[in-house]
Amino acid sequence: MANMLHLSSIRAAFFVGTIMYALAFSFVTVSGRPATFVQDFRVTWSDSHIRQIDGGTAIQLTLDRNSGCGFASKNQYLFGSFSVKIKLIPGDSAGTVTAFYMNSDTNYVRDELDFEFLGNRSGQPTTVQTNVYVNGKGSREQRINLWFDPSIGFHTYTIRWTRENIIYYVDDVPIRVFKNNEAIGIPYPKRQPMGIFSTLWDADDWATRGGLEKIDWSKAPFYTYYKDFDVDGCVVPGPAACAFNPNNWWEGPNYRGLTPLEARKYHWVRANHMIYDYCTDRSRFPVAPPECLAGI
Numbered sequence: 001m002a003n004m005l006h007l008s009s010i011r012a013a014f015f016v017g018t019i020m021y022a023l024a025f026s027f028v029t030v031s032g033r034p035a036t037f038v039q040d041f042r043v044t045w046s047d048s049h050i051r052q053i054d055g056g057t058a059i060q061l062t063l064d065r066n067s068g069c070g071f072a073s074k075n076q077y078l079f080g081s082f083s084v085k086i087k088l089i090p091g092d093s094a095g096t097v098t099a100f101y102m103n104s105d106t107n108y109v110r111d112e113l114d115f116e117f118l119g120n121r122s123g124q125p126t127t128v129q130t131n132v133y134v135n136g137k138g139s140r141e142q143r144i145n146l147w148f149d150p151s152i153g154f155h156t157y158t159i160r161w162t163r164e165n166i167i168y169y170v171d172d173v174p175i176r177v178f179k180n181n182e183a184i185g186i187p188y189p190k191r192q193p194m195g196i197f198s199t200l201w202d203a204d205d206w207a208t209r210g211g212l213e214k215i216d217w218s219k220a221p222f223y224t225y226y227k228d229f230d231v232d233g234c235v236v237p238g239p240a241a242c243a244f245n246p247n248n249w250w251e252g253p254n255y256r257g258l259t260p261l262e263a264r265k266y267h268w269v270r271a272n273h274m275i276y277d278y279c280t281d282r283s284r285f286p287v288a289p290p291e292c293l294a295g296i
């Protein structure tokens with residue numbers, strides 16, 4: 001039943017609820033509502049390093065010598081689409097990591113879907129590392145170098161998580177697909193709800209050129225900006241319908257995989273911008289992990 005959907009939309013989060021916005025997005029079928037950071041998120045690490053701006057509709061994260069910081073959603077979700085616009089640290093950001101991820105917060109059986117933005121020296125490309133943890137097991141890193149400077153403007157980063165696949169998008173380009181291949185014995189995250197998390201921290205022991213490039217603290221403080229959180233997911237605890245309801249948009253036939261146009265973009269990014277794939281790293285995996293052979 002449609003009224004069992006329990007959709008949570010914070011589509012308008014971090015965005016002033018102006019008439020213009022309502023008009024522009026009035027075609028959205030779920031209940032979009034204007035919201036501020038404090039309505040949907042909480043600070044998990046260092047209050048003093050997270051600042052609300054633009055009337056609470058956007059936030060600034062700070063990393064300095066004293067601390068990084070982090071925040072998380074108040075809700076947990078089971079499936080949905082989770083996206084945010086981020087403007088990363090300009091100039092020399094080597095050694096810093098900004099992360100945007102989903103996490104079940106369940107220790108040794110945790111499920112986790114990661115976007116990690118690894119800073120770099122001025123003029124060098126920012127790397128996006130993605131990973132997939134299922135039942136506490138990760139080690140599924142892939143890396144691409146971005147084809148634009150992510151500090152000049154906001155770009156949209158999306159994790160779309162359905163029963164059938166997980167797709168990571170940079171703007172409208174799918175950079176990674178993790179398919180549900182349970183039919184051939186590959187674990188897939190679908191039993192545990194996940195929250196949305198983000199952190200900005202000092203990772204110069206590994207992030208940039210494997211830890212060779214250190215943070216230049218004379219350039220601190222470092223700032224990352226977030227706005228327009230857009231979440232269409234099934235809030236948990238919710239109705240049993242969260243587990244399966246054909247009325248949830250993500251169960252629809254259009255979301256079973258990539259569209260032909262998306263598939264072209266996906267192959268383009270992997271052919272031209274991928275710099276690391278655990279699937280082809282024979283020093284770590286003499287035999288490719290089974291999901292690597294299962295295709296998209």
Ligand SMILES: *[C@@H]1O[C@H](CO)[C@@H](O)[C@H](O)[C@H]1NC(C)=O
Nearest residue numbers: 118120124125127207208209
């Ligand atoms: C940083 O830039 C170097 C040189 O262009 C590149 O090899 C590397 O992939 C970039 N990213 C990181 C995280 O080191």
